[in-house]
Amino acid sequence: MPNTDQTYSTSDLSRKSGDIIAEALRHPVTITQRNKPRLVLLNIEDYRRLKARADTRHSGTIETTPATLLDEIEAAVDSYAEDDEAAR
Known part of the structure; x- marks a missing residue:
């Protein structure tokens, strides 16, 4: 997937939404607010590809x-400890 190489402000998005959406269909577009990146617009195929590659691991605790x-x-720990003792 191409990098986001075009950046627009939220004001640009209000004024030129059609053009920005058309560009986002071709490649991801960054939307800034107060000069900070806040959003990325991308086409649905890129979104689905990213979502399919997403890490689905979850963290938990010993209790869960x-x-x-x-x-x-x-x-496994017991086996490893036994092997370690036998090697000494």
Whole structure:
């Protein structure tokens, strides 16, 4: 996907929305507010491609980890410790 190489202000978006949308259909466009990037407009195909590649991992805590996974982790740690002891 091409980099956003064109930048418009929110005022530009109000005045030239049709032109900016037409440009965003070709490549991502950055919209700034008070000279800071705030939004990126991109076509639906680029959006779907980004969304499909998104990282779906979630973080959790020990309390939210399933017991079966904790058992597997414990077994792996025990096995590693036994192997380490045997190597000494």
